[in-house]
Amino acid sequence: MDAQTLVDTRGDLWLALAPLWLEREPRETDYARMVKVIERHALSKHELEWVFRLELAPVLSRHQMSVAGEWRRFDDRKLMRQLVAHNLRLTGWRRKTWALFSGLTTMMARQRWNELMERLMIARGEDVPS
Template sequence: MNAQTLVDQRGELWLTLATLWLEHEPSERDYARMIEVIERHDLTLKELEWIFRLELAPVLGRQQMSVAGEWRRFDEHKLMKQLVAHNLRLKGWRRGSWALFSGLTTMMSRHRWNELMARLMIERGETPP
């Protein structure tokens, strides 16, 4: 897969879900927008979990822990470059390593992710846990 394919397939989803790592709690509007974008991509909850854990959290978790990190909003161009670079390298042992350590990289945003998944399940007519 090349960079342009990644941007075409995941770019909108990645940038929308990046809201989960900002300093403020997502608003009702933020959650509604995330659900709208997720639904356009027609992904299962399991697929979304792996996108959260492997494609987004390693990049955004580092951003969140950085002293000079961006907290109020992201430079979308810079963030997209980081996400594409990370995901182009996400093969073999790197994929396994990120899967193994994904609990650490998702820890700061897990409560927001769980809220988003509960809202998504309700939107889909499923019963949240």
Template structure:
């Protein structure tokens, strides 16, 4: 897959989910936008989990650890460049390594992710045990 195909396929979703990593709790507006974009992409909860863990968290967690990180908002162009570069390399041993360490890269935002997934499930009319 090339860079443009990645942007076309995932760009909107990645940018919609980026507020999970800001220094503030996502607003109702943020959650509503995330849910709307997730609905358009028609992804399963399992697919969303792996996008969160492998495609987003390795890039976004670096921002949280950086002293000079952008905490109030993201430069969407720079963020997209980093996400595309990461995802173009996400094959073989790199993919396996990120899967192994995804608990570390997601722990700072897991509570926000869980809230989002609960809202997605409610929107879809799913219960937690389905």
């Protein structure tokens, strides 16, 4: 897959989900936008989990761990370049390594992700586990 295809197929989804890693809690409008964009992509919860773990977390978790990281707002162009570069290299052993360490890279955003998945289930009319 080339860079333009990645941007065309995933770009809006990546940018919609990026606020999960910001310093501030996502607002209602952020969550609503995330659900709306997810629905346009028609991905299953399982597919979304792997987008979260492999496509986003390795790049966005670095911002959280960096002393000079971008915590208040991301530069969309810079972030998109980083995400595309990461995903173009995400094959073979790199994919397996990120899958192995995905628990660590998703840890800081997991609670927000779970909140988003609950909202998505409600929007899809699915039963939310208690």
